[in-house]
Amino acid sequence: MAHTILVVFGTRPEAIKLFPVIRALASIEGLRVRTCVTAQHRGLLDQVLAIAGLTPDHDLDIMEPGQSLDRLTARLLTGIGETIDVEQPDMVLVQGDTATAMAGALAAYYRRIPVAHVEAGLRSGDIYHPWPEEVNRRIVAPIAQHHFAPTQTAADALIREAIDPTKVHVTGNTVIDALHWTRDRIGAEPGLADTVAPVLAKMAGRRIVLVTTHRRENFGDGMAAIARAIDRIAERQDVGVIFPVHPNPNVVAVMDELLGDRANVARIAPLDYPGFVAVLAASDIVLTDSGGVQEEAPALGKPVLVMRETTERPEGVAAGTAKLIGTDEDRIVSEVFTLLDDSDAYAVMARAHNPFGDGHASARIGKVIADGFRR
Secondary structure, eight states: OOEEEEEEEOSHHHHHHHHHHHHHHHTSTTEEEEEEEOOSSHHHHHHHHHHHTOOOSEEOOOOOTTOOHHHHHHHHHHHHHHHHHHHOOSEEEEETTSHHHHHHHHHHHHTTOOEEEETOOOOOSBTTBTTTHHHHHHHHTTTOSEEEESSHHHHHHHHHTTOOGGGEEEOOOHHHHHHHHHHHHHHHOGGGGGGGHHHHHHTTTSEEEEEEOOOGGGTTHHHHHHHHHHHHHTTSTTEEEEEEOOSOHHHHHHHHHHSOOOTTEEEEOOOOHHHHHHHHHHOSEEEEOOSHHHHHGGGGTOOEEEOSSOOSOHHHHHHTSEEEOTTOHHHHHHHHHHHHHOHHHHHHHOOOOOTTOOSOHHHHHHHHHHHHHHO
């Protein structure tokens, strides 16, 4: 008799990090995989589903314009709960630190259904940075039966919180699995990344700075400082800035108002994942407040400047591939210029050393879950 696993996710990063896990689980005899998407990121999520060839079994389409976090959480909790009641799974699997992950774990707990948590144990130590993600993932921890920690640092954080060490498994991060799979596909099907070819051609001969920003804690003054810093960086004609702008109005409105109109700044729509991988591979420096990019860029030897005060991914900072720089305008400009002008400083960070995984995390996760059911 097959054991049913309901995989619940809703954002683009969750989809990227879970499609290799879904593939791994589906390949194991005795496991039946069902998927439920909440569509916290509607358009961005659908891009990844299309590339990965995934058709969700349940689509809650949960988002509304201007939706508050409490209303979002309430709708996620009831919607996922109803899906669990229909599927009657033997396990619910969630990923990361989103409202979807937190609500999915809680809905399963209310029904006494075991929870598996992919990318468990990340901690910044500050409940407001990142906000609300830090608390979301802390809520999942005491509920989960399987904790799939991407690194030993993450595993140690869970054990310090009195999580049973036998339930904590260091697997690497599944985003590296997704990155390798996508890069291989681009190599086999060059047309897969055609959407970004014109942008990259426009930046030919320039040092490329890839920018991504969307964190809630940076909304307002922080986002304004980031916009002004990008504008100053782009005053240099030897630099090309590629900026896939997150669709959140708190990002778009600020960039429209404060970021100048420069020929060497490509403000583009969010990229599909193959397009993003192609741009990341072509970039020289990554300027970001994203979590996932801190994991992906080191795999390709790209220095990462993190526009946050804290990070739940300290391994990159410890390895020297990432640096926390905050959102001070002058600091952002100074750090980017240092990497552009100081070849020794650049070389120190541009080592293709990735503390986040080897591309086999999903297979390890599948084995742990399958072995658990067999026992």
